[in-house]
Amino acid sequence: MNRMVPLAILALAILAFATLMLVIAPAIQIRSEAPTPGLKPYTAQQLRGRTQYVAQGCIYCHSQQPRSIDQAPDAERGWGRASVASDYAYDRPHLLGTMRTGPDLFNVGARLPSRGWHLTHLYQPRAIFGWSIMPAYPYLFERKEHAEPGDVVIILPADRAPKKGVIVAKREALDLVAYLQSLDHTFPAPTRAVRDDGYAEKGEPR
Amino acid sequence: MESFEPYEEFKPIPLPVLIIAVALALWGVFTLLDNGKAVTVGRAERSDQIADQHANRQNGAELFVSRCATCHQPNGSGVEGAIPPLASSPFLKASPEVAMHILLNGIDGPIRVGDATFEGHMPSFASVLSDADIVRLVTHVRGTFADRHDLLTEGDVATARLLAGRRGAWQGGQEIAARLDASLGPQPPMSSATQAAIDPIAQKLVSQGNGQTWACASCHGMRGQGSASVPRLAGLPAAYIAKQLGDYVTGKRRNETMQLVARTLKPQDMRRIGDYYSVMRAPSNARASLGGDLVRGERLVLDGDWARGLPSCVSCHGPSTFGVAPSFPALSAQHPEYTAAQLTAWVSGTRDNSTGRLMNGIAARLNDADRRAVADYLATLPPVPAPATRGRTNGK
Numbered sequence: 001m002n003r004m005v006p007l008a009i010l011a012l013a014i015l016a017f018a019t020l021m022l023v024i025a026p027a028i029q030i031r032s033e034a035p036t037p038g039l040k041p042y043t044a045q046q047l048r049g050r051t052q053y054v055a056q057g058c059i060y061c062h063s064q065q066p067r068s069i070d071q072a073p074d075a076e077r078g079w080g081r082a083s084v085a086s087d088y089a090y091d092r093p094h095l096l097g098t099m100r101t102g103p104d105l106f107n108v109g110a111r112l113p114s115r116g117w118h119l120t121h122l123y124q125p126r127a128i129f130g131w132s133i134m135p136a137y138p139y140l141f142e143r144k145e146h147a148e149p150g151d152v153v154i155i156l157p158a159d160r161a162p163k164k165g166v167i168v169a170k171r172e173a174l175d176l177v178a179y180l181q182s183l184d185h186t187f188p189a190p191t192r193a194v195r196d197d198g199y200a201e202k203g204e205p206r
Numbered sequence: 207m208e209s210f211e212p213y214e215e216f217k218p219i220p221l222p223v224l225i226i227a228v229a230l231a232l233w234g235v236f237t238l239l240d241n242g243k244a245v246t247v248g249r250a251e252r253s254d255q256i257a258d259q260h261a262n263r264q265n266g267a268e269l270f271v272s273r274c275a276t277c278h279q280p281n282g283s284g285v286e287g288a289i290p291p292l293a294s295s296p297f298l299k300a301s302p303e304v305a306m307h308i309l310l311n312g313i314d315g316p317i318r319v320g321d322a323t324f325e326g327h328m329p330s331f332a333s334v335l336s337d338a339d340i341v342r343l344v345t346h347v348r349g350t351f352a353d354r355h356d357l358l359t360e361g362d363v364a365t366a367r368l369l370a371g372r373r374g375a376w377q378g379g380q381e382i383a384a385r386l387d388a389s390l391g392p393q394p395p396m397s398s399a400t401q402a403a404i405d406p407i408a409q410k411l412v413s414q415g416n417g418q419t420w421a422c423a424s425c426h427g428m429r430g431q432g433s434a435s436v437p438r439l440a441g442l443p444a445a446y447i448a449k450q451l452g453d454y455v456t457g458k459r460r461n462e463t464m465q466l467v468a469r470t471l472k473p474q475d476m477r478r479i480g481d482y483y484s485v486m487r488a489p490s491n492a493r494a495s496l497g498g499d500l501v502r503g504e505r506l507v508l509d510g511d512w513a514r515g516l517p518s519c520v521s522c523h524g525p526s527t528f529g530v531a532p533s534f535p536a537l538s539a540q541h542p543e544y545t546a547a548q549l550t551a552w553v554s555g556t557r558d559n560s561t562g563r564l565m566n567g568i569a570a571r572l573n574d575a576d577r578r579a580v581a582d583y584l585a586t587l588p589p590v591p592a593p594a595t596r597g598r599t600n601g602k
Contacts, residue, residue: 075495076543080434110433111543112436116420117424186434
């Protein structure tokens with residue numbers, strides 16, 4: 001092969017340029033962002049729940065990145081305002097997700113604040129939405145004859161309740177729900193925050 | 207035998223290829239610049255929107271028209287027997303703090319203005335007007351209707367606001383005269399009959415649930431304020447709430463979660479819960495969040511749009527959209543996500559329960575932008591001054 005050296009240099013230069021523009025420059029841009037005012041760090045329990053969220057594969061069906069209103073009606077669906085980089089300050093790594101088989105969850109704590117509802121839904125989504133295709137996570141719960149002090153008994157419609165005894169949440173389920181309840185980014189985004197402005201044009205709603 | 211490796215002789219790149227490459231590069235630079243413009247536009251609009259939300263753009267006269275005139279009338283004459291006049295009112299002639307405290311707390315109970323006694327509810331504007339708005343509004347109404355021009359500062363409002371949350375509404379003119387300004391003259395006393403007792407059964411249902419379903423408060427909040435897609439219930443008419451719960455059971459109104467909840471309630475529970483929420487008074491926690499045009503929203507709510515056959519919303523939902531019991535719900539201080547979702551639900555048919563199908567046609571005539579405008583504007587209105595009274599320690 002001829003001109004090995006120039007070819008190799010050119011290929012490396014292109015790679016270096018791409019790394020600069022797609023990795024290094026954004027990292028510099030984002031590193032100086034302070035957390036959005038109003039954003040709280042996770043508690044220990046919420047962090048354990050976050051680990052469950054990753055381990056159970058929730059991210060394969062749920063995104064955490066609401067879009068601006070000129071891209072999709074996410075705000076009207078109750079999914080919240082378009083997220084900005086500083087909303088993810090305490091997420092390492094972020095759980096943006098790529099699929100929306102189910103609804104975006106970035107503000108699920110604001111639109112569904114009930115712990116009891118989430119426990120029922122995780123135990124059996126079809127107890128609430130007959131048409132749901134979300135998997136059930138029964139192994140995050142256990143059946144007991146009687147609830148002991150401190151147990152969280154979950155509420156089930158008569159046709160889903162066990163014949164005998166009660167269903168109580170294991171710690172994993174409680175952690176996961178604590179994490180879901182913490183997903184509330186309804187505070188306003190700073191005007192100068194790093195975000196995707198799409199093809200914003202004057203006079204269009206955002 | 208060694209094979210001969212072919213090679214090309216050096217030839218310059220053909221001109222068309224060069225031109226295409228340069229054109230592509232220019233296009234890239236142009237797109238970058240254009241995208242940069244989008245960022246600037248986006249930022250500018252967001253700061254405008256924030257300014258809008260703080261209503262910094264409205265001067266005192268505009269604030270009066272949009273916030274007060276539906277009740278007190280554009281010329282401040284009030285409505286005989288229902289709403290006191292502002293024109294020549296002693297409450298405006300008194301020190302500016304009186305008007306400020308009235309705006310921050312609202313008034314319940316009897317109050318004497320001129321020669322007439324009124325017994326209505328003046329809403330609290332604390333959760334929807336900024337300190338600067340209140341200064342401009344007070345300056346405007348006192349200057350226009352009482353010819354008084356001494357000034358209030360934003361600092362005064364900020365200090366008073368800290369106390370306003372704890373105090374609740376003024377209990378009639380007598381308390382205002384006693385606490386703020388003795389020059390208001392004799393005022394009628396507060397009758398104790400307005401003290402509503404809390405129904406302990408309803409309270410238990412709401413805060414702890416009935417064992418078969420989740421507690422209402424776990425979603426709708428301890429004070430019935432709701433959030434995002436969960437509606438505010440505080441201050442809705444009792445009969446309206448009971449009707450909605452019934453409609454979830456029959457399926458005239460569809461929502462999987464609320465249908466499950468409602469099926470566990472007995473009809474008398476529904477009425478109890480309706481009574482319980484209808485007298486609940488809570489500050490607004492709603493915020494315009496759909497990027498709707500608030501000016502357009504205000505026009506639609508107050509005047510409608512006859513070119514499109516849209517009646518004004520206040521013609522049915524009452525002044526300031528505080529609702530008209532028993533059938534017309536309050537819309538003010540409702541979360542815009544929820545309001546927009548309902549307007550969509552009437553079009554799609556998941557909600558088909560309004561009396562005489564009144565809302566179906568109205569919702570169908572609102573386009574996307576108008577729906578967002580209306581929903582956002584309604585979120586900026588003050589909450590219903592429900593007949594609740596403060597310091598309710600009776601019951602539990």
